[in-house]
Amino acid sequence: MEVRLEQVSKRYGQKLVFENLNETFESGKITGLVGDNGAGKSTLLRLIAGLDTDYTGHIYYNGQPLSKPLYQQMTMVFQTPYLLKRSVYDNIAYPLQLRHRPSAEIKQKTDAMIARLGIEKLAKQYAHKLSGGESQKVALARALIFEPELVLLDEPMSGIDAASVSFMEQMIQEYAREYRKTVIMITHNARQAEELCDRIVHLHGASTGGVC
Ligand SMILES: Nc1ncnc2c1ncn2[C@@H]1O[C@H](COP(=O)(O)OP(=O)(O)O)[C@@H](O)[C@H]1O
Numbered sequence: 001m002e003v004r005l006e007q008v009s010k011r012y013g014q015k016l017v018f019e020n021l022n023e024t025f026e027s028g029k030i031t032g033l034v035g036d037n038g039a040g041k042s043t044l045l046r047l048i049a050g051l052d053t054d055y056t057g058h059i060y061y062n063g064q065p066l067s068k069p070l071y072q073q074m075t076m077v078f079q080t081p082y083l084l085k086r087s088v089y090d091n092i093a094y095p096l097q098l099r100h101r102p103s104a105e106i107k108q109k110t111d112a113m114i115a116r117l118g119i120e121k122l123a124k125q126y127a128h129k130l131s132g133g134e135s136q137k138v139a140l141a142r143a144l145i146f147e148p149e150l151v152l153l154d155e156p157m158s159g160i161d162a163a164s165v166s167f168m169e170q171m172i173q174e175y176a177r178e179y180r181k182t183v184i185m186i187t188h189n190a191r192q193a194e195e196l197c198d199r200i201v202h203l204h205g206a207s208t209g210g211v212c
């Protein structure tokens with residue numbers, strides 16, 4: 001899914017976060033979103049995710065404004081994982097259940113994802129009792145399992161162990177490459193931006209002139 005911003009501006013009350021952003025996030029590419037703390041990266045991701053509709057300008061998804069069918073084709077992973085107080089298995093299966101996929105498909109895909117993560121032993125455990133790295137891997141698995149067209153990542157890999165980071169990087173890379181999906185990820189990690197992203201967008205905030 002291509003995401004195109006046209007003259008997008010965002011304020012919180014009197015405070016201008018960014019102004020007149022024009023940017024295209026290409027289909028099938030991983031774009032890194034970088035910028036200082038407070039530059040507006042999370043805010044921009046929330047606008048793209050449709051979680052905040054209080055802005056001016058336009059955001060087009062494959063040339064269309066946001067609609068319910070489009071909304072169902074995107075996913076966002078946050079810095080703090082939001083896992084349901086259910087088992088690991090149920091958390092990963094949830095997006096497929098929500099979309100009323102056949103139960104045989106749900107079981108097959110969820111089992112395959114759990115095997116891929118190597119967490120068979122944790123499948124029945126409550127998800128909110130996992131370690132930080134495990135939680136984020138489960139959050140990413142839940143995001144990718146329904147094969148969304150657009151994946152928005154707000155620093156889900158900060159503050160977790162190196163092995164989990166490298167596992168998640170590999171999952172994201174394979175996902176974008178093999179399925180030709182669009183990924184927009186906020187990162188503070190220069191090595192990660194360089195190695196993982198096809199392109200970097202710098203967000204400078206309103207005071208220094210927006211995206212370059
Ligand atoms: N809900 C909110 N209400 C008011 N100001 C906010 C809110 N969320 C973020 N801000 C402000 O908007 C600016 C951009 O924040 P944010 O998008 O979180 O930046 P980043 O993710 O780049 O660190 C910051 O100055 C922040 O304090």
Ligand SMILES: [Mg+2]
Pocket residue numbers: 041042043
């Ligand atoms: Mg942020």
